[in-house]
Amino acid sequence: MGEHTYGILGTGALGGFYGAKLQKAGHNVHFLLKSDYPDVKQNGLIVESKDGDFLLPQVQAYNDVGKMPSCDVVVVALKTTQNHLLQQMLPAVIKDDGVVLVLQNGLGIEAQVAEIVGNIRVLGGLCFLCSNKVGPGHIRHLDYGQITLGEYTSNYYPSGFTDKMQEIATDFENAGISIELVEDLLLGRWKKLVWNIPYNGLSVILNATTDELMANMHTRQLVEQLMFEVILGAKSTERLIPESFIQTMLDYTVKMKPYRTSMKIDFDECRPLEVEAIFGNSLKKAEAGGVNLPQTRCLYQQLKFLDRKGKR
Structure with missing residues (x-):
């Protein structure tokens, strides 16, 4: 025991x-x-x-x-x-x-x-x-x-x-x-967000699984752009993530079995979404460091709308 x-x-x-x-x-x-x-x-x-x-x-x-x-x-x-x-x-x-x-x-x-x-x-x-x-x-x-x-x-x-x-x-x-x-736990959390922000957010807004997001040229580019923004957010808190980590996360996802993210499951089941913990808190940290993350904020605003609509 x-x-x-x-x-x-x-x-x-x-x-x-x-x-x-x-x-x-x-x-x-x-x-x-x-x-x-x-x-x-x-x-x-x-x-x-x-x-x-x-x-x-x-x-x-x-x-x-x-x-x-x-x-x-x-x-x-x-x-x-x-x-x-x-x-x-x-x-x-x-x-x-x-x-x-x-x-x-x-x-x-x-x-x-x-x-x-x-x-x-x-x-x-x-x-x-x-x-x-x-x-x-x-x-x-x-x-x-x-x-x-x-x-x-x-x-x-x-x-x-x-x-x-x-x-x-x-x-x-x-x-x-x-x-x-x-x-460094904060660095670890930012590195996890490099995956969580694009895939959780886009899976809900675009009604897509991870493999579908990776198979389309336009959504794959959007995933990469969002990942780069998260790296900028991390830098605003003095946590440095090399840009090569983006490719690591992309390769990781390509090898992953087709997956419906946790946020997509919550959305499909009409449960509250973890918008503030994942997106809102990240935006606040970056803004406190003088960094604007426009595409991440766009995801945040869309998810807030969908989350409120789902609660109705």
Whole structure:
């Protein structure tokens, strides 16, 4: 049995996948669910994966955070549109000497979490994962799965590699999850946005999967232009990403199995979109550094319209 106990807040395509892998490896994992709770409580979790399918017939499932035990590591795998719930959730489930691991998209998320948990350590994880929830407690892992892990510090000052980072990385690696440790979490978040901003935004606005965006000359050029803007945004915060990274992300996507992005799934299911965390916060950071990102702002404005229309 693994030494750390894990609490998973948000047992969807991402939290369910990583939490299930941790339990399969022997860790004591507790899962918070909403609509899937009755099914998972009775039938467990099903994971179809390119790395091998498996079933966890029994998991420790909860529909009330107040009933969960205090955990060593609390994994925040909710959509950022639900982060208003963290004020009530996190104090109820984190140990006094515990760690919060934020597996969410966007910028500035760890700072919000740190305000809630005070002196408790906060880590950020950037997930390069193609995974969908295809039914209650049923997750289909299509491709990739690596997590880039860094420690949050005030103002995102580079932290180096801490012992706690290494411990959690070892747990994930022993569960078959590839981990990359980074000294500079803010740089890691900007690098993730090089992919997230073009593909999440365009997939919604153009009703397209990743392969469709890459197959068309005009949309591929638009993807590249947006990636270049994100690099300029990163530079405004003194984080340098080489332009060669754009080609790396393009090649990464070409090799990826055809994928409907998480934002496109949310849009199709009439759920709130993570517009502010991914686009709004990035634009604010760049503007504070004196940099204008016109094409990113155009995406932001269109997505705000579609998000509000969907809520109606």
